Amino acid sequence: MIAPNKWLPEILGSAVASLTPDSIQRFADLILMRANACVERAENPAEFALAMSGRSSMAARDWAAGFSYACGHFRSSWPAKSTTHVDRAMMHRISDAMSTGFTASGVKTLGQWISARHEDNCRT
Numbered sequence: 484m485i486a487p488n489k490w491l492p493e494i495l496g497s498a499v500a501s502l503t504p505d506s507i508q509r510f511a512d513l514i515l516m517r518a519n520a521c522v523e524r525a526e527n528p529a530e531f532a533l534a535m536s537g538r539s540s541m542a543a544r545d546w547a548a549g550f551s552y553a554c555g556h557f558r559s560s561w562p563a564k565s566t567t568h569v570d571r572a573m574m575h576r577i578s579d580a581m582s583t584g585f586t587a588s589g590v591k592t593l594g595q596w597i598s599a600r601h602e603d604n605c606r607t
Contacts (some may be wrong), residue, residue, distance in 0.1 A: 484604050485553065485560045487515060493556070525601040532594035540584045547580035569596070 494514055495507070502510055507589060524531050552560055554574055573596045576589065585593065597605075 485557045487518065489557060490553065491515070505511065522601070525597050528591075528594035528598040529598050530594075532590045535585065535590045535593065543585050543590075544581055547577045547585070551578045570600070583603060 491511060491514065495511065498510060499507060524534055535546070538546065551574070554577075561574075573593065577593070580589070
């Protein structure tokens with residue numbers, strides 16, 4: 484898990500130029516609400532896979548790009564001692580999906596992995 488105070492500035496930094504001071508808080512609230520919905524979706528692999536398969540191929544590639552960026556930018560959230568070979572393989576598949584997209588079976592596998600990682604994160 485990456486704390487919002489670490490990733491929210493990344494999003495606000497790119498959007499703040501087009502926001503008024505009054506709308507920045509509303510924007511941040513909406514982003515956090517969306518993030519919480521994503522965390523809930525991560526708890527259920529079928530729900531995650533359904534949401535991902537409903538995206539356009541461009542949106543799925545954008546998701547992969549965002550995930551890959553976060554993995555590289557927030558390295559402390561992926562400590563080597565707790566990153567398994569399965570994790571590294573999935574991160575590589577996600578990185579590849581930036582250009583190739585996801586297959587239907589790849590989305591299912593991704594949903595299962597995301598859910599398992601989420602469960603592991605909640606236990607620690």
